[in-house]
Amino acid sequence: MERELAAVYGPDVKIEGLSRDSGGASRLTSAFDAVTAAGRVPLILRQTTPGAEVVTSPLAREAALMRAARTAGVPVPEIVAEGEDFIVMERVEGETIPRRILRAPELAQARERLAGECGTILAALHTIPPATIADLPEEDELARWSGVLAELGEPHPVLELAFRRLELARPAPERTVVVHGDFRNGNLIVGPDGVRAVLDWELSHLGDPLEDLGWLCAKAWRFGSASPVGGFGPYEQLVEAYERASGTTIDLEALRWWETFAGLKWAVICVMQARRHLSGGERSVELAALGRRVAENEWDLLHSLP
Template identity: 60%
Template sequence: MSAVSERYPGYGAAVAADDLARGLRDVVARALGDAAVGVEGLRRLSGGASRETWSFEARRADGTTSGLVLRRDPPGAPGSGMGREARLLSAAAAAGVPVPGIVAAGDDPADLGSSFIVMERVEGETIPRHILRDDAFAPVRPRLAAQCGEALAAIHRIPPAEVPGLEHPDQVEAFRAVLDQLGEPHPTFEIGFRWLEAHRVGEQRTVVVHGDFRNGNLIVGRDGIRAVLDWELAHLGDPMEDLGWLCVKSWRFGQPLPVGGFGSYEQLLDAYERASGAPVDRAALRWWETLGTLKWGIMCIMQAATHTSGAVRSVELAAIGRRVCEVEWDLLALVAPGPVPVLA
């Protein structure tokens, strides 16, 4: 669950990681075809429990440098398929999705201790608070929802055959199982599941779904969206899953606009429909936004459990357990806005 730690600034703790730097130098030297390349300024960007993100500079023999980013599984963790993520990034780039260019990728633990991707560092902002409030982004904010629609349409154009091995889970069943496994029953979530079951929408198309497309996983520059990050939750499913998730209230970070806190449904849907040629069923979008809300509530419980289980002790993760009720409140507003009037 690196999602939350990446939302906040101040995670750039300098870490002495000589072994990693040596392995990284060899990997980058091979990829760039420059035996004399040097790795400088290696620092960890996020402290998540799932994937590590590191930033560094590669200095070539001729003195030029490139800013690069390493994403890897925690050493010793069972491989989560970085090779697959690398294939996804390539296929996404080919489909016209803005993504960082890949420099190297591998699943051999002999290289960097676990499976990894080295990619180009894209300059820009990922922290939602800054994107939503800083004056520097004021001119670009009104364009972001439409750009999200275009990027999502491009993602949904990725031919599934190019990224074999993606799962196609039923989201309701999958998250009910996760909740049961956590062993913390919540009546609100049961009301949510009942509503989802009663209002199920058929899958119109089966496409590659990003799975975590939201404010916080986008690199935004003064020109707009420069890269879509964090593909580890990609799977096959209904394209509306991505649109609904982007509209979940938590990703508005306290701002009133429904799409990521920066745009309107109309801006997102107009752009998506234009770019994809596929009309959006508003009821389906609402269903997926509701599912996304429920899903985020369960993910908050998971994050708090990461602390209570002792896996990662953190006051931040502990506090997230007490934010579950915010998501419950949002969910009730979606599925039980009050008794229906008898007389219209």
């Protein structure tokens, strides 16, 4: 990393204050300052973690996605340097902790328009030309995650039932776009002025645009709030903003299907994260805690299946 930063800031650049952030289960995220002749530059380092590449994209693809998103008008941190197993990007100030985003008094005005702002950002994100991203995967998401669960070899009857029920009620896709794959409260940097950056692009792929909207509405990302969109807004605000910015019409029944699928996908991911801890691949209290949330997701699925 030092060599890549020297190419950007000069040979005398120094790294100071490197400290790992507490968030992130699939990437190692650390903050540091690059001390240059012109002063300090606050930066973020992203690295791979053991076992994460099973479901996440290579870091080089993540960097390419962020550059393409920036060109499309999506607020993302600027990539400063990259290597085979790391990305260095600008550090954007703001709040990322969901419960603070939902409760902080200084973010009250931003919350009022946040669902609509997310709709506008997603519409811009879905204009990214797929051809600009090499080897971006395109799979049947329902079949993909059903296969992941099967490979884990653990009995989860509720999840297996959910896959069968969703297959029977599957909506027809209308178009294929670049999908973020993890657009939610917790992967947004928010300030009093609204969304300042969209983070964590490692699950991006080609797919149905409603996948991103449904994921944002999943119960797991409401953090105890009654508001369905990220815990901060109503469906109507999200849908109206997306339709206005994209020039398309959203099928509300299809959106609900993708919201249910989001809960199912998250449940499978929780099973996987627990396996990483239990197998010794990465000992982590956070990963173990995610494993305990599988039952919570199963309960929610039983109440939402079509």
